[in-house]
Amino acid sequence: MRLLPSLLVAGIGASAFVLAEQQPLGGAHVEAVNTHAPSTPSYRDDLLALHKGLIETSSQSGAEGNVGDWLIDYLHRRQYKTFKQQVATRDNTGKNGRFNVIAWIDGGEDDEGDNGDGDDTLAALTVHPLPPVLITSHIDVVPPHIPYSIDDDTPTDSTVIHGRGSVDAKGSVAAQITALEELRAQDVVGAGDVLLVYVVGEEDSGDGMKAFSELFHSYFPTWFTAAIFGEPTDNKLACGHKGILGCTVSATGKAGHSGYPWLGKSANDALVRGLVALIDADLGSSAIFGNTTVNLGLISGGVAANVIPAAAEAKMAVRVALGPQATGHDEVRSRMEAALASVDKDLTLSCSQGYGVVECDCSVEGFANITVNYGTDVPNLAGDHTRYLYGPGDILVAHGDKEALTVASLEKAVVDFQKLIKHALKRD
Numbered sequence: 313m314r315l316l317p318s319l320l321v322a323g324i325g326a327s328a329f330v331l332a333e334q335q336p337l338g339g340a341h342v343e344a345v346n347t348h349a350p351s352t353p354s355y356r357d358d359l360l361a362l363h364k365g366l367i368e369t370s371s372q373s374g375a376e377g378n379v380g381d382w383l384i385d386y387l388h389r390r391q392y393k394t395f396k397q398q399v400a401t402r403d404n405t406g407k408n409g410r411f412n413v414i415a416w417i418d419g420g421e422d423d424e425g426d427n428g429d430g431d432d433t434l435a436a437l438t439v440h441p442l443p444p445v446l447i448t449s450h451i452d453v454v455p456p457h458i459p460y461s462i463d464d465d466t467p468t469d470s471t472v473i474h475g476r477g478s479v480d481a482k483g484s485v486a487a488q489i490t491a492l493e494e495l496r497a498q499d500v501v502g503a504g505d506v507l508l509v510y511v512v513g514e515e516d517s518g519d520g521m522k523a524f525s526e527l528f529h530s531y532f533p534t535w536f537t538a539a540i541f542g543e544p545t546d547n548k549l550a551c552g553h554k555g556i557l558g559c560t561v562s563a564t565g566k567a568g569h570s571g572y573p574w575l576g577k578s579a580n581d582a583l584v585r586g587l588v589a590l591i592d593a594d595l596g597s598s599a600i601f602g603n604t605t606v607n608l609g610l611i612s613g614g615v616a617a618n619v620i621p622a623a624a625e626a627k628m629a630v631r632v633a634l635g636p637q638a639t640g641h642d643e644v645r646s647r648m649e650a651a652l653a654s655v656d657k658d659l660t661l662s663c664s665q666g667y668g669v670v671e672c673d674c675s676v677e678g679f680a681n682i683t684v685n686y687g688t689d690v691p692n693l694a695g696d697h698t699r700y701l702y703g704p705g706d707i708l709v710a711h712g713d714k715e716a717l718t719v720a721s722l723e724k725a726v727v728d729f730q731k732l733i734k735h736a737l738k739r740d
């Protein structure tokens with residue numbers, strides 16, 4: 313889940329996204345005898361080991377290569393074929409490259425193009441038509457790093473697991489893969505049914521999912537019927553999330569001596585009045601998504617207390633409650649322009665490209681539903697597929713210093729992802 317999508321980065325200051333080094337700690341896979349109580353699912357140890365390995369391997373946005381390699385190794389050991397889709401490296405990182413992990417169940421087709429180190433070719437996938445169902449989440453996390461820890465040596469349902477990414481979104485990644493392994497073991501799902509895609513860059517620019525969308529639309533004549541996105545939804549099925557618009561309001565004035573305000577024009581005064589008008593304006597609401605909200609994140613103006621300010625500006629993140637996805641944000645921008653124009657002609661609004669509300673299918677038997685206020689990769693995957701958004705963990709702890717979830721939440725997600733995969737494949 314992303315609090316500030318990339319389209320805001322330029323406007324709000326890329327320096328907010330500090331990339332720090334982390335130590336990769338390899339992830340030994342522990343095959344333990346199941347000594348738990350009868351209610352304990354047989355996959356608990358595997359699930360927790362996968363979750364732990366993902367969290368312990370560094371992957372802040374922009375530097376996801378280590379966790380990509382870790383995940384590919386994990387999937388190879390379970391008879392998946394994988395393809396590394398390289399995604400452009402940013403200036404301040406780049407030691408290990410960064411790539412989306414694309415994986416599919418090995419159907420035993422010939423191994424042409426498989427060099428055994430995570431570089432199967434897409435041609436190997438096209439032996440079959442594109443699988444109908446996409447299962448996806450992201451492997452990048454926000455800074456700062458928070459080490460993995462688990463509260464009990466012998467975990468129970470209520471045991472809490474802490475660490476950066478434990479919720480957002482490595483909990484989803486671990487639960488999705490475990491759910492798929494369960495369905496494979498039951499022979500409900502096999503080769504050709506699903507494609508796994510674990511993207512980079514979701515937490516800032518969405519560049520991973522955009523690159524995947526572009527590549528696959530150019531490569532395959534058909535498209536997925538459904539896509540299951542893993543993000544923390546508190547184990548509920550999301551009906552959708554708000555749209556986003558990143559905007560800057562600029563005020564221009566005329567400098568002068570503060571003792572003679574009538575000889576100049578205060579950009580700060582104009583900006584303050586304009587912002588009050590914006591806060592009070594009706595920027596649109598809907599029954600499902602509530603009100604459009606404005607976060608005035610950064611305000612600056614003027615040069616000194618005794619100089620009439622000639623320039624001022626404010627940067628804001630607007631959470632759009634109007635649809636449709638393609639144009640809902642345009643209506644919000646028009647309302648913002650009208651509110652500012654009613655106050656002062658020297659106020660200008662400039663906004664990044666955004667999107668209106670993003671709707672997902674939340675009417676699946678057996679699921680409670682929820683709507684969320686954060687951004688996701690859902691709008692970055694073009695296509696007319698049915699969209700599902702679900703994952704373990706509480707959205708409210710996701711980017712905080714207490715990011716954590718319970719074993720029960722992870723395990724409920726394994727059960728629910730199995731339901732969703734079967735539902736999407738029409739096998740329920």
Ligand SMILES: *[C@@H]1O[C@H](CO)[C@@H](O)[C@H](O)[C@H]1NC(C)=O
Binds near residue numbers: 597602603
């Ligand atoms: C939406 O805004 C209206 C008008 O300001 C307010 O009365 C209402 O409580 C708000 N709704 C929510 C869900 O915040």
Ligand SMILES: *[C@@H]1O[C@H](CO)[C@@H](O)[C@H](O)[C@H]1NC(C)=O
Binds near residue numbers: 675676681
């Ligand atoms: C969401 O859940 C509420 C409460 O259970 C229910 O009334 C509503 O129909 C659900 N929405 C959808 C789209 O399934």
